[in-house]
Amino acid sequence: MRTAELRGQRYVVVREIDNPPPPAPDEVTIRIRAVALNHIDVWSWRGMAFAKRELPLILGAEAAGEVIAVGDEVEHLFRGDVVALYGAKTCGTCAACREGRDNFCDGQSAMYGFHIDGFLRERINVPARLAVKAPKGLDVVAAAMAPITFGTVEHMLFDNARLEAGETVLVHAGGSGIGSAAIQLAKAAGATVITTVGSPEKAKKAASLGADHVINYREERFEGRVRKITGRRGVDVVFEHVGPATWEGSIVSLARGGRLVTCGSTTGVSASTNLYLLFQRQLRLIGSFGCRMSNMSSVMEKMGKGLVAPVIDTTLRLEDLDKGLARLEARDVFGKIVVTL
Known part of the structure; x- marks a missing residue:
């Protein structure tokens, strides 16, 4: 073979x-x-x-x-x-x-x-x-x-970050494999989805997946746009996997009591965290790795029903x-x- x-x-x-x-x-x-x-x-x-x-x-x-x-x-x-x-x-x-x-x-x-x-x-x-x-x-x-692209995302958003219908989530790198999966899974759960992409072409594709707001991070600071979209409140959940390039802006983008969940760091392994924002706004930082096998079964059922693709x-x-x-x-x-x- x-x-x-x-x-x-x-x-x-x-x-x-x-x-x-x-x-x-x-x-x-x-x-x-x-x-x-x-x-x-x-x-x-x-x-x-x-x-x-x-x-x-x-x-x-x-x-x-x-x-x-x-x-x-x-x-x-x-x-x-x-x-x-x-x-x-x-x-x-x-x-x-x-x-x-x-x-x-x-x-x-x-x-x-x-x-x-x-x-x-x-x-x-x-x-x-x-x-x-x-x-x-x-x-x-x-x-x-199912094992990584969708399973990892379901574990991050729902097992760890506890995303619920009616909440707002910021999905970084909406054009990536897990980013495109996160947009769909969050939208199917009834969340409002904000996502970042790096080009106008990717912006159109992200919107077609159901993203409510798409930010081209090469043209504007995403954290500033997020604050405007949410009336300065911030988002309930940040879906992180980029790392140092987005980390500080992700912290700023969170609402009081917001949750940041991360499964990766494609731009490096060390980032600076504003500890004052962390404790004063009672934020939660959650590391997530892999998934349960039950997540794999769940996301394949969702695919089979046409809820995500x-x-x-x-x-x-x-x-x-x-x-x-x-x-x-x-x-x-x-x-x-x-x-x-």
Whole structure:
């Protein structure tokens, strides 16, 4: 079978490797059909120093496919099922995993495509508990965006920030994969959505997804516009994943008692926080990482009902992976870049 391996910083090769053996009793064999690219793939491609892993490394952190073989002990999955794959090889036995909070498992150091071999290959064996069945009729490309693109966002907005109908949320980078998902999920929940983008073309696309107000951050300071839109009150929730470039403005954009939830820092890892605003306005800063597998099931149900839909920028072949990573790093994208196998 074919796979895409990282051999060194920004050096990716496509080659043939052996098919996996028959699945263990608690495993399933998946024929990977679609892999959605994310910034974690870019970080791996850059060779981020904090990642402890050995090269070569198979890339791909978010994927879906079809079950083609089932271990003897697996009772909830069958050949032909379309499944989305959880992005970390969690233990399944610790208290967090038993409670359905796999993103708190100690095994989170084993992230597919970053610490251990990922999903950019034609076949893989995975523990059956990490394969989440898609609802009937949902296509595999949509299912591929459940683990990170939509699952992470649902966990951020609703499990952590507790966004409710009637509240206002500021979504940064509305043209990104998770940004486009956040606009849709927040709007479907009855929230007013303000989003930032970097071009007039992206502004039009963000508005078409349901954003009530779109701010081109290259033309005006987003925090000033947010204060005007909200009558100087500020927003109830800020959906952060940009980092230092937007952090201080995000704090200023919050209403009294507002919640900032963040899952990433694509512009750096250190930012300055106005502590006076933090305590005087009784703000809450929430870190969020990954999602529960229940989030994956929930967002696939929403996709199946037509409440939200993946936004596809480009579909690529495995051989063009490095081009997709370069475009993602340059932010030359609206929605998701997907590799189909």
